[in-house]
Amino acid sequence: MTAAPHSARFEELLPAYALGALDGDDLRELEEHLTAGCEECRRQLELWDRDLEALAGSVVPVEPSETTRARVLRMTAGAATAVPPPRRLPRWLALAAAALLVMAVWGVAGQTRLRGELERLTAERDRLARQVAVLDREVTLARDAAERSAQALQVVAAPGVKSVVLAGLGPAPQAKGQTYVNPRQGGALFYAFDLPALPQGKTYELWYIAAGKPVPAGTFAVDPHGAASVRVERVPDVSSIQAWAVTVEPAGGVPQPTGAMVLKG
Amino acid sequence: MSRVAAHDGAAFTRLFEHHAPVTLGLLSRILGRRMEAEEVLQEVFLQVWTQADRYDADRSTPRGYILMLARSRALDRLRRRDASRRREEVVGAEQGEAVSPLGTERLESLERRRQVTGALDSLSPDQRRCIELAFFEGLTHTQIAERLEAPLGTVKSRILLGMNKLRQTLSAELQ
Numbered sequence A: 001m002t003a004a005p006h007s008a009r010f011e012e013l014l015p016a017y018a019l020g021a022l023d024g025d026d027l028r029e030l031e032e033h034l035t036a037g038c039e040e041c042r043r044q045l046e047l048w049d050r051d052l053e054a055l056a057g058s059v060v061p062v063e064p065s066e067t068t069r070a071r072v073l074r075m076t077a078g079a080a081t082a083v084p085p086p087r088r089l090p091r092w093l094a095l096a097a098a099a100l101l102v103m104a105v106w107g108v109a110g111q112t113r114l115r116g117e118l119e120r121l122t123a124e125r126d127r128l129a130r131q132v133a134v135l136d137r138e139v140t141l142a143r144d145a146a147e148r149s150a151q152a153l154q155v156v157a158a159p160g161v162k163s164v165v166l167a168g169l170g171p172a173p174q175a176k177g178q179t180y181v182n183p184r185q186g187g188a189l190f191y192a193f194d195l196p197a198l199p200q201g202k203t204y205e206l207w208y209i210a211a212g213k214p215v216p217a218g219t220f221a222v223d224p225h226g227a228a229s230v231r232v233e234r235v236p237d238v239s240s241i242q243a244w245a246v247t248v249e250p251a252g253g254v255p256q257p258t259g260a261m262v263l264k265g
Numbered sequence B: 001m002s003r004v005a006a007h008d009g010a011a012f013t014r015l016f017e018h019h020a021p022v023t024l025g026l027l028s029r030i031l032g033r034r035m036e037a038e039e040v041l042q043e044v045f046l047q048v049w050t051q052a053d054r055y056d057a058d059r060s061t062p063r064g065y066i067l068m069l070a071r072s073r074a075l076d077r078l079r080r081r082d083a084s085r086r087r088e089e090v091v092g093a094e095q096g097e098a099v100s101p102l103g104t105e106r107l108e109s110l111e112r113r114r115q116v117t118g119a120l121d122s123l124s125p126d127q128r129r130c131i132e133l134a135f136f137e138g139l140t141h142t143q144i145a146e147r148l149e150a151p152l153g154t155v156k157s158r159i160l161l162g163m164n165k166l167r168q169t170l171s172a173e174l175q
């Protein structure tokens, strides 16, 4: 098969192609022509791409929140200490990690108090399994999530882990939460269940109370099932934490709690 | 960018400080929701950090590369949001939630209008609308024609003329 030779018609299709607006026969014909290796079209397409980059850059800049800035810059924190870049864990390993998490808690426990927890963790495992299926489509995100699963395992599957159950208050009595603090590495994990979705412009914010003062531990949104998890990099001496709480705050989070408390324990 | 590819944390921090505000501006313009825009901003820079080796200096500037990456992720997010909107609306109605008070909505649309800047000002309102729908909402010729209830041929020529006019304006600005 020979593709159509270069012509003014193809040149006229290029700007819409760069925009991603081309469809139907136009798209098919131009792609055949480009695949055949037209140098002139390739050169012109790069110019259109440049124009679109300039258009993208002409928006009014918006300063990222401190939370976002800190989260993004934290990604590189490990690099200086020669930690290898996050590898993508295969799906079975992510599922095994979730199963291990359940077994670790079961093994330590033996107490009936923890049976309810097992149910919740099973739900959490199922949620993770669904999450893994979705993330499969996005390699980058999957990498991030699998890394978080591995980190979660490090926090939870360690001796001396301290766990606190948070109960739902006023606006969300059915909600539940649970924190796990690893006293050795000072990391903490928080899981929330059955929290209602928030209106636009609002976020949930996690706090721990130490020395009588609330310390912000991260903002989060819930998934369609009302579940969420937060990993706290560093908490002070476990024994100094008096309580954990979740409040509803303006998007981006605040340094001091201002909104309604929905979880406490 | 090559230093970012070699996992130079300081180079990455500089890249973020330089380009995050305009990237978040673009994401907010496309997604409309600040919190979601900040989430995608994190995804974009995570991808830059892990895949900086895919950047080709001959094809675009680091800023252009980051912006077009951001646009494509934001448009993906927009399409997924459209797909789940119907279900959310049903849930919202059941819970009787006031999802967004009218006042806020009006303020945001004003804000969004203000964000559309100089580069598009030179276009006719029709050309501008078509290019905005393609660029910021990811619609194709056919979808734009449906949205505007305009003939397909008219939409195609508005985009072609608009893009040429845009190029003139941009190159005039550069000089």
Ligand SMILES: [Zn+2]
Pocket: A005, A006, A007, A010, A011, A033, A038, A039, A040, A041, A042
């Ligand atoms: Zn050609």
